[in-house]
Amino acid sequence: MKVLILGGKRFLGRALVEALLEAGDTPVLFNRGLTNPELYPKVTNLIGDRDGNLEALKRRKWDAVIDTSGYVPRIVKQSAKMLSGKCETYVFLSTISVYQDFRTLDIAETYPLAQLDDPTSEDYAGDDFGPLKALCEYEVQQNFDGRVLVFRPGLIVGPYDPSDRFTYWPWRVSLGGQVLVPSPPSTNLQFIDVRDLAEFIINRIKAKSEGVYNVTGPRKPATFGSLLVACREAALSNASFVWVDESFLLENEVYPWSDIPLWVPSIDPEYAGFYNININKALKAGLNFKPLSQTVSDTLEWHRSRPGPPKLKVGMNIARETELLLKYQKY
Template identity: 35%
Template sequence: MRRLLVLGGPAFVGRAVVEAALSRGWAVTTYNWDTPAAYRPGTGTLEQITGDRTRSEDLEALRGRSFDQVVDTWQGPSSAVRASARLLADSVRSYCYVSSLTVYRYPAPPPLTESAPLLATGANAAPGYPERKAASEREVVAAFGERGLLARAGLVVGPWEYVGRLPWWLLRMSEHADVIAPGPAGRQVQYVDARDLAAWTLDAGSAGLGGGYNVVCPPGHATMGRLLEACRAVTGGSATLRWVAEDRLLGRSVRPWTELPLWIPRSPGEADVYDVDVTRVLGAGARFRPLEETVADTWAWLGRSPRHRETLQPRPWLAREDEESVLRAEGAC
């Protein structure tokens, strides 16, 4: 029985990793500061350890333990990754850090490949999420070398997505007749379903792979138009998508990503998280389920329990009154 240690919270990606491993019959140990979580049962075994990994005395609970793989989803200061990676370096075969496409130094020429320069880290680096992820990658490589696997995920969606990007679109279309759709409809969208990310991470770790991999669906897998149409269809099909060109939205001070989730205007000659080369991860066996399946499963999860909607983080998404104002100004309603 393969032994897996999952470091990080049970809310989204960590949950997908645990449930995928349990379904394979693995022996799973989780370590995080939260209360023990309820997971979908499988044929494997589950041990849950509660502790604060930023406290060396708490982390001692893992000393002397051996595992075949570690999957670490930490997004805080890299010192926590340094401590766990050093502690486990001699007792673990593979250490996978779930990283991010934001570790690259932008602007970068498209398509974005694993050879693109990374952000600088260190005392003078900015203390934001991208810098923390980049610094954590370096800690894994320092401790594990070629046994360190870096899964650089882009936009992560699917059931249990507490950030609420895809849920926002689904709920908006279920509640309102006219919904802004940021054009063009053919704009490429690259993302990864958390369950596909989990499956590939476990497979890659089992195969002994190391180094950085861009983990998002390939070009041509999805567009903004297909994604929003899938949301419209699964919520009943009563909403009307009102397409507004991105330059018009920008001119009306609608903020991409933070107000209209999933929307990233294209910058000619510059790569973004929707201009990603995935040759390497496809060669390493990554598989991506159909867009419509991800959308339908996310909608089903939202409707399964009122508590699921309550887990969505409050965000400064576009207010309904502001959306209506833009649509009136554009003559779209």
């Protein structure tokens, strides 16, 4: 199978390339040649720009295209139209952020999608990220003549994750000592190992599937407690966990995601369903999951191999954490 990947040298793109090569398939990359240019010297890398320079895609054909880098509907429309007739399946990587809200538990693929307030916006780095992705899905479905596969992942984790949102926890627990964690330990978490996502995408292409899939995991939601235990075991750490009331954290201006990665306050009804996404359709189609222990161990091993010491993009520093723990003792 010959597969074109729009992008291909960051995180999910890397996982897709490696899974295709391992399966004996042929990945071909299309990008600007700016990110990790040294990777995959034996893989064909076509150079161009999604926004107006698709010349390198002319007079070529593939079995499928996987679009890992589509954020702006106008630009996604260009590639969908260009690749019609050049491949049988267009795979678009979307997100669960396309849903209109997370107030409901067990959100399935038919849940209403978010609407863009400003039809001229192309600012995918802010609040318009989800609505823009929803419009990108629409442009693919309207402009590509062939099978369309849309994957809506939740949080994607594992080695080479540029966000550091999951990586923070294996790293922090590996340092040992008292670790500040938002209470309660039973809080649901959902995420998917990037390698599991890549394998499922390739699986669905080969099955000649089409349609939309929510893709997150594990089969039953993990918890903050189970994640931290897996981190402690992977790191052979002596860390102990201090479960801090959410009200204390919010009163002290501790911010979800930026200060405490993965934390979605349970007292916020707006996000009650964020970690309760329905993945039954993907499970029936064969979505599989690596053990949590493997994802944690591999992520920690990768993080330790980074040139460094690398500064994580998220998570509070140790001094701030210590200050809060001391204050919480008197709370």
